[in-house]
Amino acid sequence: MPTERLLPRLFLGLLLAMLAIAGWQWQRAAPLSADLMTLVPGATEDPLLKRAEQRMQEPLNRELLVLVGHSDREQALALAQALAAHWQASGLFETVQWSLQTDLQALREQLLQGRLAMLAASDRQQLVEHPDAFVEQRVQSLFDPFTGFSLVPSQDDWLGLTGRIQNSQPKPANVALDTASGALIAEADGKHWVLLRARTLGNAFDLHLPLQVAELLAEGRLQADKTGAHLLAASGLLHAAAGQQQASREITWVGGGATVGILLLLLLAFRRWRVLLALVPVLVGMLFGSVVCVALFGQMHVMTLVLGSSLIGVAVDYPLHYLSKSWSLKPWRSWSAVRLTLPGMSLSLATSCIGYLALAFTPFPALTQIAAFSAAGLIGAYLSAVCLLPALLAGMQLQPARWPLQVAQALTRWRERLLRKVPSAVLLGLLMVFCAAGLWRLSSHNDIRQWVASPPQLLEEAQAVARITGYQPTSQFYLVRGADQQQLLERLSLLSGTLDELVDLGKLKGYMSLGQLAASPAQQAQVRQALAALPQHWQPLLNLGVPQAALQAELEQLQHLPTQTIEQVLAGPLGEAWRPLWLGNDGAGVAAIVSLQGLGDAALLRLQVEDLEGVQLVDRLGELNQLFAATQVSAAELKLLSCVLILALLVLPFGLRGALRIVALPLLAALCSLACLGWLGQPLTLFSLFGLLLVTAISVDYAILMHEHIGGAAVSLLGTLLAALTTWLSFGLLALSATPAVSNFGLAVSLGLAFSFLLAPWAAQRPGTRAAQEHA
């Protein structure tokens, strides 16, 4: 027959084309991504906000913070030095720093130049309001042996402005400078901890870098163990490495487990090695999925791959559609079986695609990717099952095992017996009670943290690092805008007032704002003015023997110090830590970030700045969590919409009554799954909801199989059972994933499948008459 020869050839042509595209896509580098942020909706269109977010994200993705701890200080220092040298030589890092070699001359110059611009707010206030006290403190500090050594000699700064600036610089809470080595050392738990900071050349989303860094760190730990030292590390890179390792482990387990399970099932049921060719559609599906995904999005996320690997179970359903007919169709011929089941398979493809594509309309790039991957994969699997596989199976005689049919027949008989005792309506009533009670117990929970499964050890270490160094960055920050630097600094200082209160109340550990480093032009002018009046108050300094001429000369010099801009202050060595906060001029004005330390209550932080103009709290994680919750509603709407579409599609072949029945059963199954989640005490997350959305589409397939009734109730049930088992094998394994989001998805789909299978027999037309006919 011409079509039977033409179809395989056409399909092989398409397959070769896809393989060529895939080869081209993968030739340079694997188009895989592990960046979590590409999976979540890009919340902002504001380029400035985007830049600020990137600025705050960057250290997380590129910096490695390591504490080298030893009870002996010298050993800790020696090990830190050795590790730094080794890592620097590895070529992975842009910088590896364990020792600060401060250039004091540059520091002195900046202090002298910044005497007006860098004076802290409290010192400025004292100079303006209480010049007598200001002078008195200076006299005291000249005799005070404990104020710490001043970098600038007294004769260059009789008024002591540089000393005040030096002392007002915020210092890391628990970290002290070791003057001998220049290292930063913290002391905790009976150990000396030397701070080692490294900055990578690439970032955490580079596919190989995180693993290389993790490996280097593991080597370092071995080395540390030999000397009795201990390493603590914190970095986004390590989380990325753990995530990658876990994803590849899970792809192996879910993919491998599902494949082995399905192979066994096929072999046991059909007792022919050649039925293993049923996996061809699976492979083709994976190929189509990844090609389309990379073509559409430029890359594929590893999470797509993990979830996509569950497609195996759905893709194998197409060959099962006609393979399972071998129990009723004697003799079984591949092409005629395909022709018989083609309408059902096509409907099933259409309904599944509708279900998957509904996912694509959520605002989550993650789900869009999964939807595109799955829809393309299903089309590939369908095409190969219809065009290629029958040719490969041509001439095969199928004599399937009897036991699966016996199981199906037993199940059918049980059901009939049950229905004779308890009518369907009563069962439905009982089911509704079960659902109502379960739904009542269901609680909803959404958190971006469900998307990542960070090993507890990594989290503990990060917490230990935060505790020992006192450095606890938060993901929230403020973005402050102003028309010019004057306005920006005014707004920053208003914000500082609010934040200082929060710090005093213990609601916030600390913050960093450019306002702490640089004074506004107006404030600098104010200092200049206050200094002009100082000669009336400086008698105590003259009494010490300070020559009046020297003081006059210094005052003259101060009056002529040029007003400094934020850029100028940041350029000096003291500005180093503050540079990331400055966003510069973007044409519309200037902007700066205020970073926060220690856990903050986002709601409180937002409330505090509500009436501060130009100040915006950026809380990406909080917004995402809210977005998750909001998306649940739209997901439910999508689900209903997809049902309407499927209904419209099914009205043609099955009529309105039949179509309604076929669509109602999956919805009921979804409802039962929700109730089950409630009974199990599992929260309803966005992912479980998406899982159920998907189940509706897949289980329509079972209802169609049962409704079509090809080969009788038992054979149809057997086809459904096999399809459900294979699908469940792959999705059920997802429930074992360590990533809460993935496992939640797997659990919801597993439950949905189980209920879909249980309810599917009710899709048969007028079940009573059918049963009667069969008995007759």
Added chain:
Amino acid sequence: MKRLLAVFGLLLVSPLALAFGLDDLQKQLSEPAVVSGPFVQEKHLRALPQPLLSKGRFVLARDHGLLWLLQTPLRQDYRIDANGIARRDPSGWQTLPNRSAGAEQNRLFFAVLQGDSSGLQRDFELALSGTAQHWQLQLTPRSLLLKQVFTRIDISGGRFVERIELSETQGDSTVLRMPESSAASALSDTERSDFAD
């Protein structure tokens, strides 16, 4: 200046060795439980014809810490102990905020006070000469950071430390003289209460 005090503290109890070795010196200086006496501090600033002069009394207690009581030209009491540096105001001792540089000096001071000689030897090259009755110790900074602050520190004395001279890279220097120190076996009641709260 704090470094100067640290060195001063060190020298009273430090374990450092030579012919009349650092070990001997340490033993000699750490013998008394309490050393006290007057001090005179001269701050020689390049720009001033006369040094800034201040006077007062100090009490160093091996087991407690150091009291530094400035009397002229202004009165101000300081205390260094395990909790850090405190300054006395009308309402009592106020512990000063622990600043990075200060904390390091404090650590050094107490490492030394407790007989940890590695503390000072890491920061300075030590050279001791003379006899038990009349010795000189010269400290030269090792680290780049300290070299940018101090040229050298010279300390001399007999049974007690008598003179400390600190030469700064910028050309200023500070001389601390403790000409009439005396040893005691215990703190007086006032001193004890000063250390107590």
